[in-house]
Amino acid sequence: MAGGGGRDADPIWEMWMRSPKDFFRPLAVGAPEPVRDVPFRPSRMIHFFDPGNPKMAAKVPAIAPTVDVLLGNLEDAVAADRKEAARAGLVEVAKSVDFGETQLWTRINSLDSPWALDDLLTLVTEIGDRLDVIMVPKVESAADIHYVDRLVAQLEARAGIRRPILVHAILETPAGVANVEEIAGASPRMQGMSLGPADLAASRRMKTTRVGGGHPGYLVRQDPDGERPDAPRAVFQQDLWHYTIARMVDACAAHGILPYYGPFGDIKDTVGCEDQFRNAFLLGCVGAWSLHPVQIGIAKKVFSPAPEDVAWARRVIAAMGDGTGAVMIDGKMQDDATFKQCQVVAELAETLAARDAELRAAYAAAGEDR
Numbered sequence: 415m416a417g418g419g420g421r422d423a424d425p426i427w428e429m430w431m432r433s434p435k436d437f438f439r440p441l442a443v444g445a446p447e448p449v450r451d452v453p454f455r456p457s458r459m460i461h462f463f464d465p466g467n468p469k470m471a472a473k474v475p476a477i478a479p480t481v482d483v484l485l486g487n488l489e490d491a492v493a494a495d496r497k498e499a500a501r502a503g504l505v506e507v508a509k510s511v512d513f514g515e516t517q518l519w520t521r522i523n524s525l526d527s528p529w530a531l532d533d534l535l536t537l538v539t540e541i542g543d544r545l546d547v548i549m550v551p552k553v554e555s556a557a558d559i560h561y562v563d564r565l566v567a568q569l570e571a572r573a574g575i576r577r578p579i580l581v582h583a584i585l586e587t588p589a590g591v592a593n594v595e596e597i598a599g600a601s602p603r604m605q606g607m608s609l610g611p612a613d614l615a616a617s618r619r620m621k622t623t624r625v626g627g628g629h630p631g632y633l634v635r636q637d638p639d640g641e642r643p644d645a646p647r648a649v650f651q652q653d654l655w656h657y658t659i660a661r662m663v664d665a666c667a668a669h670g671i672l673p674y675y676g677p678f679g680d681i682k683d684t685v686g687c688e689d690q691f692r693n694a695f696l697l698g699c700v701g702a703w704s705l706h707p708v709q710i711g712i713a714k715k716v717f718s719p720a721p722e723d724v725a726w727a728r729r730v731i732a733a734m735g736d737g738t739g740a741v742m743i744d745g746k747m748q749d750d751a752t753f754k755q756c757q758v759v760a761e762l763a764e765t766l767a768a769r770d771a772e773l774r775a776a777y778a779a780a781g782e783d784r
């Protein structure tokens with residue numbers, strides 16, 4: 415057996431957990447070595463398309479250079495009688511389109527569906543060398559990731575794939591949220607996680623009928639004015655998703671994987687979409703899903719740090735020297751911790767600018783203005 419001592423010694427161990435020694439071993443003979451660190455590639459927007467819809471599939475070559483990730487969706491939003499067509503369409507698109515630097519992901523059907531097994535068998539063996547990430551919906555626990563992990567390793571070995579395909583979980587069930595830390599750390603294959611607010615709302619029995627975003631009824635109201643009890647009282651809409659996104663961000667950061675906001679279904683409400691995406695960005699998410707071409711530009715704008723923020727971050731870094739001590743810049747105290755925050759912004763800007771000439775120019779111009 416290819417495994418280490420823990421697994422050889424106790425088959426029960428193998429069934430339930432991997433010893434730390436075995437964590438980075440391939441799960442099938444002939445499968446590629448797992449990655450040690452999740453590669454940080456720009457993924458500001460994960461653009462969903464239905465590969466079985468000829469009109470959408472025809473747009474893929476034109477959309478590919480404008481997005482960081484293209485995702486062939488096989489799960490929800492693809493009708494039950496179109497599942498095979500979507501799967502075949504994705505194989506066709508993956509084989510025929512040049513994606514350049516753009517990543518190709520898929521969202522397979524949920525593990526309890528009649529289609530998930532064939533999704534994995536077909537996609538890994540036919541286009542596994544082109545697929546960067548497999549998104550798995552409705553992940554409930556580490557066991558779901560372990561199942562996919564082993565099966566993908568077997569299929570990678572069969573197909574002779576040399577670069578491991580990574581796995582992304584959708585956080586969209588109460589059990590998934592309760593187990594978010596163990597899911598994040600379940601496998602070196604874990605690339606990241608997205609919030610799935612629509613299914614999460616349904617399975618939590620929330621009383622909403624939307625795909626993400628806020629709700630006017632979820633609010634805090636200003637206290638009544640004692641002198642004028644009938645005077646109007648301001649209301650402040652609250653964010654339904656703050657708690658879950660914050661938990662997801664912590665779990666992902668603790669395990670070195672990437673967090674994403676998921677879908678915003680009110681396509682016409684571009685302002686609301688931008689706000690929801692920005693909240694996620696500020697909390698630590700690196701991207702969001704775009705369901706419609708109009709959301710691509712919103713995600714690009716929001717998940718690329720603003721040029722003035724990048725210029726500020728670079729200024730603080732320059733002023734802080736080795737990053738220790740305290741200095742005052744424009745009346746604001748800077749120390750080791752703000753230095754590190756600024757490094758996050760500056761490093762993200764650098765990575766994005768390497769791929770995006772427009773951003774590169776905007777960041778350079780903002781630096782000259784200072």
Ligand SMILES: CC(=O)SCCNC(=O)CCNC(=O)[C@H](O)C(C)(C)COP(=O)(O)OP(=O)(O)OC[C@H]1O[C@@H](n2cnc3c(N)ncnc32)[C@H](O)[C@@H]1OP(=O)(O)O
Nearest residue numbers: 462463469470473487490491612613625677704705706707
């Ligand atoms: C809760 C969840 O699981 S969310 C994830 C699952 N949902 C999805 O993946 C939905 C993906 N998006 C869609 O299916 C569509 O955008 C819809 C159904 C929401 C709206 O589609 P339409 O009614 O066709 O929108 P609209 O008329 O504005 O489309 C304009 C053009 O953009 C195209 N288009 C729309 N969405 C996309 C897309 N995601 N990718 C590529 N092209 C698209 C349309 O085909 C149309 O093309 P045309 O001008 O040649 O006719």
Ligand SMILES: O=CC(=O)O
Nearest residue numbers: 586610611612613
């Ligand atoms: O899959 C996404 C969701 O919101 O549900």
Ligand SMILES: [Mg+2]
Nearest residue numbers: 490586610613
């Ligand atoms: Mg869902």
